[in-house]
Amino acid sequence: EAQVTQNPRYLITVTGKKLTVTCSQNMNHEYMSWYRQDPGLGLRQIYYSMNVEVTDKGDVPEGYKVSRKEKRNFPLILESPSPNQTSLYFCASSFTSITGELFFGEGSRLTVL
């Protein structure tokens, strides 16, 4: 089954404790991306990757890191989480054409205390 899998789905952590949200896709997509969703702000792109070892900042990259060492994986790293990073996070992937529909993971709800 074609899917994007992200883990964990739910996480409560404390300020400053490094965490990683994993994302994996099995569709051989070149493009992968992380979004955060906050009430009233829609989905905002954090980072995206056009292919292995190619990553770029989105609209809200501050406080986040990513890596793309393999085509299927695109982890999101919060080196020192802060309460303003409490949000719902989505990983997504697609082919890189303009017709490329984004396939989303189920979302990861992160709370930073």
Next chain:
Amino acid sequence: AQKITQTQPGMFVQEKEAVTLDCTYDTSDPSYGLFWYKQPSSGEMIFLIYQGSYDQQNATEGRYSLNFQKARKSANLVISASQLGDSAMYFCAMREGLTSNAGNMLTFGGGTRLMVKP
């Protein structure tokens, strides 16, 4: 400037009636794609419909159609014969060409919450 604007934060529609969700976009790239996604209360993102900038006809997928007015830069979603299960957040999104400054990012609007009344 906002690339995607959805001016209706929330809307009500009577069951079985049609409803139009507005979306306007801003791009100077001649090649782009427009998407609509549905997000029910369970949280997952569901792809609904796609319209390419060079497509001559408006896209349709079952009860969903996209009213594409290129000169006005609008891509409104029309849902016919609304059902209770259509109650959800709806997001309009745009993907610009690979050569644009946007670098193939897919940009979303703020969303419209649709509530279907029985």
